[in-house]
Amino acid sequence: MTARIIDGKATAAALRQDVAKAVETLKADHGVTPGLAVVLVGEDPASAVYVRNKGKQTVEAGMNSYEHRLDAATSEEELLDLVRKLNADPAVNGILVQLPLPAQIDSAAVIATIDPAKDVDGFHVINAGRLATGLPALVPCTPVGCVILARQVHADLTGMEAIVVGRSNIVGKPVAQLLLNENCTVTIAHSRTRDLAGVCRRADLLIAAVGRPEMIRGNWIKPGATVIDVGINRVPKDDGKTRLVGDVAYDEALKVAGAITPVPGGVGPMTIACLLRNTVEAACRQNGIEPIL
Numbered sequence: 001m002t003a004r005i006i007d008g009k010a011t012a013a014a015l016r017q018d019v020a021k022a023v024e025t026l027k028a029d030h031g032v033t034p035g036l037a038v039v040l041v042g043e044d045p046a047s048a049v050y051v052r053n054k055g056k057q058t059v060e061a062g063m064n065s066y067e068h069r070l071d072a073a074t075s076e077e078e079l080l081d082l083v084r085k086l087n088a089d090p091a092v093n094g095i096l097v098q099l100p101l102p103a104q105i106d107s108a109a110v111i112a113t114i115d116p117a118k119d120v121d122g123f124h125v126i127n128a129g130r131l132a133t134g135l136p137a138l139v140p141c142t143p144v145g146c147v148i149l150a151r152q153v154h155a156d157l158t159g160m161e162a163i164v165v166g167r168s169n170i171v172g173k174p175v176a177q178l179l180l181n182e183n184c185t186v187t188i189a190h191s192r193t194r195d196l197a198g199v200c201r202r203a204d205l206l207i208a209a210v211g212r213p214e215m216i217r218g219n220w221i222k223p224g225a226t227v228i229d230v231g232i233n234r235v236p237k238d239d240g241k242t243r244l245v246g247d248v249a250y251d252e253a254l255k256v257a258g259a260i261t262p263v264p265g266g267v268g269p270m271t272i273a274c275l276l277r278n279t280v281e282a283a284c285r286q287n288g289i290e291p292i293l
């Protein structure tokens with residue numbers, strides 16, 4: 001058996017088109033052009049690419065993009081000052097501070113300073129709490145992308161046994177919450193879970209978000225399971241260059257799973273598409289407009 005490959009690139013492109021249509025409607029019917037501010041501190045090459053793509057895709061969707069690039073030596077107070085200015089700027093509906101941040105800056109303090117109404121990453125404790133208690137919230141982008149991709153295979157996830165490997169605030173915990181809302185039976189496992197392979201083997205839906213290259217082997221996967229691989233790990237090749245791999249040993253998993261997301265081209269592209277969607281949602285709420293996406 002060879003697994004069905006879930007095409008994150010195509011799904012993200014379709015979602016970006018829906019976002020662009022919603023933006024046209026917002027402009028035409030309400031005179032509102034959503035604006036997204038993205039802040040990059042330092043010169044991490046991968047972060048610089050993600051920030052560039054966010055700006056490009058924001059403009060392609062018809063929205064305003066405001067990019068702020070700060071020196072790697074920026075102090076926490078300087079960054080917090082910028083966030084406060086963006087909070088107060090009516091042209092800015094969404095604020096995102098690219099992670100990771102340099103060591104001198106406490107990312108928790110930065111996230112806590114973002115106005116929850118503009119927190120398009122969904123990382124603020126208010127949005128995390130709202131998600132956990134079933135209230136409307138801005139929801140983290142990668143987890144939403146995972147659920148959209150899983151639902152391409154299973155229109156209804158009700159009753160599925162979902163195992164999430166990874167317990168981060170950014171992916172593991174919110175994706176577990178979203179899957180609970182989809183009526184899955186959810187277990188959050190992690191690198192210290194006893195018999196992790198055996199726990200993974202129970203999964204009808206396996207979400208790998210542990211951040212360790214190819215840790216989840218083919219024989220950890222239940223035959224026919226749907227596997228969503230969140231990992232984006234750069235590993236060295238024999239020729240001195242690097243290649244991207246997920247948290248799942250893809251070639252092994254392909255022979256066992258029913259469906260699987262590739263890396264690259266799976267969950268990654270969904271992250272930015274969902275960010276654009278969150279920006280439209282934030283702009284609607286801030287302007288008292290019914291959500292249009």
Ligand SMILES: Nc1nc2c(c(=O)[nH]1)N[C@@H](CN(C=O)c1ccc(C(=O)N[C@@H](CCC(=O)O)C(=O)O)cc1)CN2
Pocket residue numbers: 046050096097098099100121141142232244263264265266267268269270271272
């Ligand atoms: N404030 C945030 N910081 C970070 C987030 C986030 O959601 N908010 N997530 C990641 C990085 N990220 C977006 O910021 C991101 C990661 C990967 C991709 C993507 O499209 N990946 C491609 C491969 C790209 C490559 O070649 O490197 C793929 O998987 O196909 C988009 C966005 C950490 N920081």
